[in-house]
Amino acid sequence: MLYIIEDTINGILMGSIYGLTAMGLTIIFGVLKVINFAHGSMLMVGMYVTYWAVTLTGINPYLAIVIVAPVMFFFGYYLQDIVIKPIFIAEKNVREPITVIIVTTGIWYILDNLTLLIFGPQYRSLADNPWRSKMLEFGDLFISVPKLYGCIIAIVTAAAIYWFFQKTSMGRAIRATSMDREAASLQGINQYKIYNLAFGIGSATAGIAAVTLVPFNNVFPTVGVLFDIKGFIIVVLGGLGSIGGALVGGIIVGLIESVGPQFMTATWTEAIVYGLFLVVLFVKPSGLFGQKHDW
Amino acid sequence: MPLLDIDKIDVAYGDVQVIFELSLKVEKGEVVSIIGGNGAGKSTLLRAISGLMPVKAGSITFANDKIDKEPPENIVTKGIVHVPEGRRLFPLMSVKDNLMVGAFNKRAREQAGETLKKVYELLPRLAERESQLAMTLSGGEQQMVAIGRGLMALPNILMLDEPSLGLAPILIKGIFETVRKIADQGTTVLMVEQDVKHSLSLSDRGYVLEHGRVVMEGKAADLIDDPHVKEAYLGI
Numbered sequence: 001m002l003y004i005i006e007d008t009i010n011g012i013l014m015g016s017i018y019g020l021t022a023m024g025l026t027i028i029f030g031v032l033k034v035i036n037f038a039h040g041s042m043l044m045v046g047m048y049v050t051y052w053a054v055t056l057t058g059i060n061p062y063l064a065i066v067i068v069a070p071v072m073f074f075f076g077y078y079l080q081d082i083v084i085k086p087i088f089i090a091e092k093n094v095r096e097p098i099t100v101i102i103v104t105t106g107i108w109y110i111l112d113n114l115t116l117l118i119f120g121p122q123y124r125s126l127a128d129n130p131w132r133s134k135m136l137e138f139g140d141l142f143i144s145v146p147k148l149y150g151c152i153i154a155i156v157t158a159a160a161i162y163w164f165f166q167k168t169s170m171g172r173a174i175r176a177t178s179m180d181r182e183a184a185s186l187q188g189i190n191q192y193k194i195y196n197l198a199f200g201i202g203s204a205t206a207g208i209a210a211v212t213l214v215p216f217n218n219v220f221p222t223v224g225v226l227f228d229i230k231g232f233i234i235v236v237l238g239g240l241g242s243i244g245g246a247l248v249g250g251i252i253v254g255l256i257e258s259v260g261p262q263f264m265t266a267t268w269t270e271a272i273v274y275g276l277f278l279v280v281l282f283v284k285p286s287g288l289f290g291q292k293h294d295w
Numbered sequence: 296m297p298l299l300d301i302d303k304i305d306v307a308y309g310d311v312q313v314i315f316e317l318s319l320k321v322e323k324g325e326v327v328s329i330i331g332g333n334g335a336g337k338s339t340l341l342r343a344i345s346g347l348m349p350v351k352a353g354s355i356t357f358a359n360d361k362i363d364k365e366p367p368e369n370i371v372t373k374g375i376v377h378v379p380e381g382r383r384l385f386p387l388m389s390v391k392d393n394l395m396v397g398a399f400n401k402r403a404r405e406q407a408g409e410t411l412k413k414v415y416e417l418l419p420r421l422a423e424r425e426s427q428l429a430m431t432l433s434g435g436e437q438q439m440v441a442i443g444r445g446l447m448a449l450p451n452i453l454m455l456d457e458p459s460l461g462l463a464p465i466l467i468k469g470i471f472e473t474v475r476k477i478a479d480q481g482t483t484v485l486m487v488e489q490d491v492k493h494s495l496s497l498s499d500r501g502y503v504l505e506h507g508r509v510v511m512e513g514k515a516a517d518l519i520d521d522p523h524v525k526e527a528y529l530g531i
Contacts, residue, residue, distance in 0.1 A: 169395070169404065176385045176396045183383035186345060188371035188400030188448060291387055 006141055007258045013147035015254020019238075019247035020154035020209040022231035024202035027161070030241030031178045031198035032088075033096055037104040038079075039231060040224025041111035042203050046072050046210030047219045048115065054126055054214070061126060061215050062149060068207040076203020081196045083107065088195065108224075115221040123218040131215040150212035157208050158247050161201070165243075174198055178241065233277045239290025248288060252276070296359065298323045298483055299344070299375070299452055304353035304363070306336070306343045306507075313339045314507040316353070321452065326474075326484045328494040328515060330528060331504035337487040338380050340504070341454050344485075345377035346370045358451070372400040374451030380460065380487075382441040386430035390421055393429050393440050397447030407447065414443045417476060435466035442473060446482075453477060455486045459493065471497055491528040495519045503528075 025039045036042075049071055053064045084103060091097040125132070134145040165171040177184040177194040185191055209227075217223070234253055238245025253273055260269035280287060297320040306314040314336045321327050329337050342348040344355060346367035355363040362370055367377075385393050394414060398407035415422040418439045424432060429440060438458055445453055455474065459467040467490060475497045478484050488494035495501050495515045503511035503524060511518065518524050 169399065172388070172392055172396050173399050175388060175392075179385045179387060180383055182347065183379060183385065184396070185347070185367040186371065186377050186379060186383075187396050187444070188368045188403075189396075190366070190368045 002140055004259060004262055006143070007262060008255065009141075009143055010147060011255040011258030012251050013144065013151040013254070014258060015251035016154040016247055017147065017150040017209065017212050017250070018227070018230055018234055018254050019250025020150070020157060020212060021206065021227045022234040022238075022250055023154075023158065023161070023209070023243060023246045024205035025231045026235045026238070026241055026243065026246045027205065028199055028202040029235065031174055032100070032195055033178075034100045034104065035232075036199075036202070037101065037228070038107035038111060039202070039206060040226075040228030041108045042072070042076065042206040042224070043210055043213075043227055044115065044219075044221065044224035045075065045111060046203075046207035047214055047217075047223060048119065049207065050211050050214045051124055051126065051219045061129070061131065062153075062211065064214075065153075065208060065211050068211050069204045072207030072210075073200040073204035076206075077196045077200035079107065079203070080199035081192075084199070085192050085195065088192065112221050112224070119221065121221060123220045125218050126214060129215060133216075144216070146212070146215040149215075153208060153212050154247065154250075157205060158243055161205070162243055164201075170197070233273060236277060236287055237280055239287025242287065242289040242291070245287055245289030297321060298358060299485070300356040301344070302354045302356070304343060304355065305351040306339055306348055307351055308339075308348075312351075312507070314343065317504075317507065317509055318353075319502055319509065319512075321483060321485055323483055324478075324481065325500060326478045326486065326498045328491075328498040328501040329485070329487045329504055330489075330491045330494065330501060330518075330524075332489075332527075334506075335504040336507040337504055338456055339507075341377055341379075341456050341485075341487055344370075344454065345375060347377075368400075371448055372402060374402070374449070375454065376445045376448045376450035376452070377454045378441050378445040378456060378458070380456040382437045384429040384437055384440055384444070386428065388429055389426050390429060390432070390440055391425045394421070394443050394447050397444035398449075400448055403447060403449040406449065410447050410449060414446050417446070417473065418443050435462050435469065438462065438466075438470055439473070442470075442477075446477065450482055452483045452485055455484065457487055457489060459488065459490045467493065491524070492519070 021043055025036060028036045046068055049068050050064050053067045054061045084100060087100050087103050088097060091099055131146045136143045136145055165175055173189045174194050177189055177191055181191045230253060234249035235246055237252055238249030256272050257269050260272060299321040301319040303316045303318050304314060331337050339348060343350050346365055350363040354361060357373060357375060394411060395407060398404055398410060420436060421439055421443055458470050471493050474484060486494055495518055498515040501515045501518045502509050
């Protein structure tokens with residue numbers, strides 16, 4: 001029984017970190033209507049930025065957020081502005097520009113291989129890192145400290161993004177663009193600037209997720225792929241474009257992965273995750289919290 | 296010098312030309328109606344003015360400023376505000392958020408609070424529905440939100456594309472009364488309408504469009520009595 005409680009708690013904690021890794025994906029999709037296949041690679045870039053920021057300056061790995069989030073924001077902002085925007089402009093009259101998806105796939109390969117070229121294939125982890133296996137003990141109950149921090153950061157990030165989208169003028173402009181970009185341009189909103197911003201915010205969120213991962217996860221050039229596929233499942237579960245949905249979707253996946261092995265061989269949990277993914281697609285294709293807005 | 300001066304423009308969707316050497320002028324403070332049947336190019340004309348469609352030839356000048364190569368967001372900032380056909384609200388946003396998005400441009404943003412009050416005075420129904428999602432409103436209320444959203448941008452010219460489309464006759468009357476009030480408060484209005492009788496009766500001047508060309512123009516009162524207009528558009 002105790003194991004189940006412990007696994008449930010750790011599943012929720014890890015799941016909210018999964019949710020955080022997927023949040024940028026859902027934001028970018030919500031606004032640009034494009035699946036960003038380079039999202040895992042942006043997470044990987046964020047992890048390298050975190051790793052080097054901590055290794056070179058020796059700051060607390062969680063404080064690295066103040067460096068990583070802005071760096072990743074500008075990385076995403078200019079990636080969209082310089083590489084993706086021209087494709088959008090060329091495909092202006094297409095409702096769902098497929099070529100942009102192909103471009104993001106190209107960015108994924110370029111980023112992963114560029115990282116391999118520069119930093120080599122080796123696994124890196126923070127030197128003398130007190131967090132890696134730190135546990136909180138409640139009697140016989142063990143809770144991983146870095147995952148607890150990750151969960152808190154995930155919830156705060158989701159709340160902050162939600163607030164930004166609901167309460168600020170720029171947030172409203174982003175939501176308006178996501179619903180009807182032509183009508184938004186008639187309100188004086190520059191659609192491409194909003195795309196840059198959304199990509200920047202998505203990328204910064206990936207950076208924040210990277211900060212929560214580095215204290216207990218190795219950093220290597222293809223680390224993003226692990227979170228990429230999980231990210232797609234999570235955003236479909238939660239509903240594409242929904243920020244809270246990403247968090248809940250992440251927690252569902254985290255729970256299945258963590259509690260599942262109590263009842264079955266661990267490899268089966270993956271089958272359950274994919275099975276659930278299919279069931280959601282059949283029963284409620286807009287996801288648990290997705291809203292349809294074509295009237 | 297007219298406020299809006301359209302000089303011999305051509306507009307085309309790809310190879311299909313829709314507007315041919317069309318010229319049109321709007322003076323400050325006027326209400327101008329553009330009437331014509333389906334496919335005459337009325338909506339396309341408004342889309343060309345607001346920058347949604349490229350102008351192939353000719354020029355559009357607004358307050359001595361050439362605007363035919365500008366993107367839509369710049370044209371809004373200059374003061375030409377287009378309330379599109381079919382209302383095009385942001386369905387999952389509240390009425391208030393829809394209105395606030397209207398005040399996104401730099402000129403309007405600082406005064407958004409005051410403008411919102413004025414819009415609520417003009418359209419009190421919207422104040423009641425403030426926190427409701429736009430998609431849950433009735434057609435007439437949606438049209439009010441669309442007009443209100445246009446006013447939030449502090450227009451010098453408000454361009455309305457078929458504000459009466461799909462509304463019950465009693466609501467149509469209300470919408471036109473609102474348009475008249477807006478004009479009386481000093482906003483120039485350029486309106487495209489199929490409801491010729493109502494729109495001409497509240498306008499100062501009118502243009503009749505057929506196959507992308509102006510076939511008639513003049514005082515609204517004269518047009519309404521014109522035999523051609525009567526036969527083709529009023530069914531008398």
